[in-house]
Each structure stands twice: as structure tokens, then as C-alpha cells.
Amino acid sequence: MRKFCTTLSLLCLTLGAVHAQQADPPVDPKAVEIAQRASDFLAGQKHFQVTAEIWDDVTIEGKRLQFSRSTQVSVRRPDRALLAVRTTQPTRTFYYNGKTLTVADHKNGFYAETDAAGTIDETVALVDRKLGLQFPLQDILLSKPFGDAAAKVLSAQYLGVERILGTDCHHVAFQNSGIHWQAWIKSGPVPTVRKAVMVDADSDDASAITILFEDDRQHLRRRGIVGAGQIDR
Numbered sequence: 001m002r003k004f005c006t007t008l009s010l011l012c013l014t015l016g017a018v019h020a021q022q023a024d025p026p027v028d029p030k031a032v033e034i035a036q037r038a039s040d041f042l043a044g045q046k047h048f049q050v051t052a053e054i055w056d057d058v059t060i061e062g063k064r065l066q067f068s069r070s071t072q073v074s075v076r077r078p079d080r081a082l083l084a085v086r087t088t089q090p091t092r093t094f095y096y097n098g099k100t101l102t103v104a105d106h107k108n109g110f111y112a113e114t115d116a117a118g119t120i121d122e123t124v125a126l127v128d129r130k131l132g133l134q135f136p137l138q139d140i141l142l143s144k145p146f147g148d149a150a151a152k153v154l155s156a157q158y159l160g161v162e163r164i165l166g167t168d169c170h171h172v173a174f175q176n177s178g179i180h181w182q183a184w185i186k187s188g189p190v191p192t193v194r195k196a197v198m199v200d201a202d203s204d205d206a207s208a209i210t211i212l213f214e215d216d217r218q219h220l221r222r223r224g225i226v227g228a229g230q231i232d233r
Helices: 007-011 029-043 120-131 217-222
Strands: 047-060 063-076 080-086 090-096 100-105 110-115 155-164 167-175 179-186 193-200 208-213
Touching (some): 029 155, 029 167
Antiparallel strands (some): 080 090, 100 110, 167 179, 179 193, 193 208
16 A cells, blocks of 8 residues: 555644644644644754554455564665665665665565665655655655645544653544544654554555654764753643
8 A cells, every 4th residue: 555655654644734624523733733843853853763663454365464564764864864674584675875776675685776866855756756666664754754735634633641662642643534543742852753553544444554663762862962842731
């Protein structure tokens, strides 16, 4: 499913101004604000690393099954990115160095290299346009993460604070015509996404993806990243 090619498309429905008139139920402005702050915070990071544990819930021959994989992402904007996908062992690696893009298929034992554009943004667009290929978690790579698709939001809710892997997080939910998703965003000065769930609203079997992100507080401190201020109130 193409809409699930990137795990953090979950925030793409929240950027920009939300239209004054919304479908019933209305968009909760606090949910939008929290998601927007998470997006702005990520946009402000020139160097970052994150590991995502991803679970795919699918139905195969009437059986409800779940498969998992891990994706490690390292980014130095605007022209360096390394993405490594693995299950029980490495399966695929993407490496972009500002000049070329290399994709290594570890499972099948081959790799391919092609000329790339001068920035991550341009390379993501080039690869999608020419090869029909999307990077894992590609929305978090961009200088303006997650695009500008707030007009697609049909409804949104703020569901309070919940504890995810020992961290207090704001729980927000959004409904779109094709996808329903939830995000748990760390409260306090470092508003990073800790968990996300996306459900294909058009699928008969409600195919879903669940993503857990590592706690990056220590890494952010090592990099000297300053918090974005408090949103709790």
C-alpha cells in the first residue's frame, strides 16, 4: 500500500493553517498545535538519528497476522542520509551522500547506484518521480517534514496524556478520508513522536501499522539541541 510507504506520513495531515470550517466532529485546535510543534521541532534539527520499530498488521487468507521490522535513520541536512532496514538481519540499506544514491539489497546480495540531486529534498522527489521508489520514513528526511496537507484533515481529537515506554505523551488522533491515525507525542520541551498507529480506512480488513520510536532524549542532549518550550497547559 503506497500510503504506508513512509511511517511518519502520520503528521502530514496537520501542517499549515486548518480551514475555519471543518466536518463534524470538528478539529480540536490543541491536537493540531501539538502535532505542529512536533513537526516544527523536527524541521529545526540539522542532525538527528532515530530508530523505529514497526509492526504491520495484515490479513492473509483470512488470518490476522503481524510482521515486524526495524528502521534506523541518520540524517545530516541538507545532503546526507543513511537508512537501514532489518528484520532478524539487515535486509536493505539506503545511502545518500549528496552526489549519489546507493541501495543495497542484503537479502538478495546485490546493490544499485545512481546519480542523485544535490539535496535530500530533491533526491526524494527525483527517486519517486523516475523510479517510483520511496525511502523508508522518507517524510522525516525532508527540510519541511511531512509536507503541507492540513486541508485533508476531516477531524482531530486531543485525548489527554498517556505514558508510553515510561514517557508522558500527548495522545492525538486524526481522521482523513483514506487513513485514520494516532500519535503519542512527548510532553515537555522535546516534542518528539514516541508512538504512532495508522489504519487504512479504505481497506476491508483495516490493515494497520504501529510504530514505536526510541527515546532520543540522551542523543538530543549530546548534540546540544535546545528544547522548543512547553506546550503543556
